[in-house]
Amino acid sequence: MNSNLTTVLRESAVLRRSFRREFASAVRGEGVYIWDSEGKRYLDFSGSAAVNFIGHGVPEISAAIAEQVAKLEFVHTSQFTTPIAEEYAEELLAFAGENFRGGCVYFTCGGSESIETALKLARQYQVEIGETKRFQIISRQQSYHGSTLGALSVSGNRKRREMYLPMVKEFAHVGIPYCYRCAFDCTDSCFNCGQQYAGEVEAAIAATDGQAAAFIFEPVSGATLGAVVPPPGYLERVAEICLVQGVLLIADEVMTGMGRTGRNFAVDHFAVNHLAVDRGKVAPDILVAAKGLSSGYAPLGAVIVNKKIVDTIASGSGAFLHGFTYNAHPISLAAGRAVLKYMQAKDLIAAADSQRDGTAAPKLRRYLDGILDLPVVGDVRGIGLLLGVEFVADKKSKKPFAPEKNFAARVGQAAAKRGLMVYPMQGSVDGISGDHLLIAPPAVITAEQIAWAVVQLRASIEEAVKN
Numbered sequence: 001m002n003s004n005l006t007t008v009l010r011e012s013a014v015l016r017r018s019f020r021r022e023f024a025s026a027v028r029g030e031g032v033y034i035w036d037s038e039g040k041r042y043l044d045f046s047g048s049a050a051v052n053f054i055g056h057g058v059p060e061i062s063a064a065i066a067e068q069v070a071k072l073e074f075v076h077t078s079q080f081t082t083p084i085a086e087e088y089a090e091e092l093l094a095f096a097g098e099n100f101r102g103g104c105v106y107f108t109c110g111g112s113e114s115i116e117t118a119l120k121l122a123r124q125y126q127v128e129i130g131e132t133k134r135f136q137i138i139s140r141q142q143s144y145h146g147s148t149l150g151a152l153s154v155s156g157n158r159k160r161r162e163m164y165l166p167m168v169k170e171f172a173h174v175g176i177p178y179c180y181r182c183a184f185d186c187t188d189s190c191f192n193c194g195q196q197y198a199g200e201v202e203a204a205i206a207a208t209d210g211q212a213a214a215f216i217f218e219p220v221s222g223a224t225l226g227a228v229v230p231p232p233g234y235l236e237r238v239a240e241i242c243l244v245q246g247v248l249l250i251a252d253e254v255m256t257g258m259g260r261t262g263r264n265f266a267v268d269h270f271a272v273n274h275l276a277v278d279r280g281k282v283a284p285d286i287l288v289a290a291k292g293l294s295s296g297y298a299p300l301g302a303v304i305v306n307k308k309i310v311d312t313i314a315s316g317s318g319a320f321l322h323g324f325t326y327n328a329h330p331i332s333l334a335a336g337r338a339v340l341k342y343m344q345a346k347d348l349i350a351a352a353d354s355q356r357d358g359t360a361a362p363k364l365r366r367y368l369d370g371i372l373d374l375p376v377v378g379d380v381r382g383i384g385l386l387l388g389v390e391f392v393a394d395k396k397s398k399k400p401f402a403p404e405k406n407f408a409a410r411v412g413q414a415a416a417k418r419g420l421m422v423y424p425m426q427g428s429v430d431g432i433s434g435d436h437l438l439i440a441p442p443a444v445i446t447a448e449q450i451a452w453a454v455v456q457l458r459a460s461i462e463e464a465v466k467n
């Protein structure tokens with residue numbers, strides 16, 4: 001081992017994400033900016049990992065956290081409920097809309113814990129209605145639902161799963177519509193191939209021979225594919241299939257929820273009927289939120305559960321057989337509740353609405369579309385304030401860069417040098433190759449800040465091409 005590497009390996013007592021690179025030490029945040037210990041300023045163009053939606057350093061949130069911790073820091077959910085849990089759950093149900101009227105919220109410390117909770121809830125519901133054979137969870141090949149073993153088993157992100165495969169239970173993974181690289185030579189914006197992909201869900205359910213408990217999906221694909229929006233009619237058809245087959249629908253809105261796409265939740269984009277009257281409405285049985293829920297001010301996740309499931313368990317066994325010491329932690333809930341209040345007061349979801357002129361989302365899209373002239377930028381896509389930029393070695397053939405080139409990571413490094421934070425990912429094409437960036441800034445970003453960021457991004461891409 002070379003001595004430089006040894007130095008990097010041993011310089012920290014923190015088990016970091018990588019021993020092969022340096023990390024700046026972040027000490028302060030305000031608005032769209034983060035400062036490191038050397039005084040360097042970074043524009044947070046990816047909301048860290050699509051986490052921060054309201055901006056950094058909002059005093060209302062720290063005040064709410066301080067007020068809660070001064071009153072009551074913690075109680076265990078086996079012994080007490082708390083006013084903040086009760087009030088905030090009501091508010092979140094109202095925020096989630098009609099589909100969750102009469103439902104309940106289960107609070108956790110983040111996305112993966114929430115996914116585990118959702119999977120177990122789905123299984124328990126099936127058992128309680130006498131469908132004891134149903135335990136399989138169908139998911140999609142290019143997806144990410146978390147890093148715990150249960151969540152990994154239903155994720156399709158090859159790189160993040162491969163090593164742990166012997167430890168996870170494997171269920172069926174179906175294809176995912178990805179219009180930039182559509183497998184079908186379509187001319188109708190993927191409407192028909194969307195239906196074919198939905199047919200894969202139907203076939204996968206049939207192949208389980210009555211053992212399918214739930215189907216889990218990201219309504220807009222997050223980090224794995226880079227903000228891929230499904231074609232019209234696809235999710236509506238999937239929802240219909242699941243309903244008819246008695247398979248629960250779990251919407252993973254860890255990344256897309258809480259306003260990020262310009263609606264309260266991304267499924268709200270698909271509530272419009274594309275098929276026929278009274279059919280095809282995307283109404284998940286369970287919806288999972290995290291990231292933007294607390295905007296990163298405290299570890300928080302929420303599993304929002306519909307009335308059907310809650311009533312079944314309440315009138316059946318009467319107990320959900322699951323729990324974490326820190327679920328419904330009062331400090332995290334204080335953060336989340338204050339974030340919800342703040343984003344509503346500041347009308348931040350409107351700022352993320354691609355269809356509203358003059359707001360951040362259409363401006364961001366317009367500026368990012370401006371880098372499509374670069375020979376290595378193959379696609380700019382997404383919705384609201386969740387956009388993806390896909391890189392290609394050859395624009396005409398859409399050939400990706402060789403994975404060992406680490407092209408997206410190199411763009412990310414060049415950007416960080418310039419004081420711009422983006423979220424680079426690899427694997428969009430087949431789980432290994434395919435480089436893209438996720439762009440997901442806080443909704444308080446201004447037109448000037450977007451313009452500056454895109455100039456830096458262009459220069460960073462050009463630098464990565466040269467090196």
Ligand SMILES: Cc1ncc(COP(=O)(O)O)c(C=O)c1O
Nearest residue numbers: 110111112144145146222254255
């Ligand atoms: C769609 C999706 N689901 C689940 C998770 C896991 O969330 P967490 O990292 O908070 O455990 C993530 C994290 O990136 C995600 O993007």
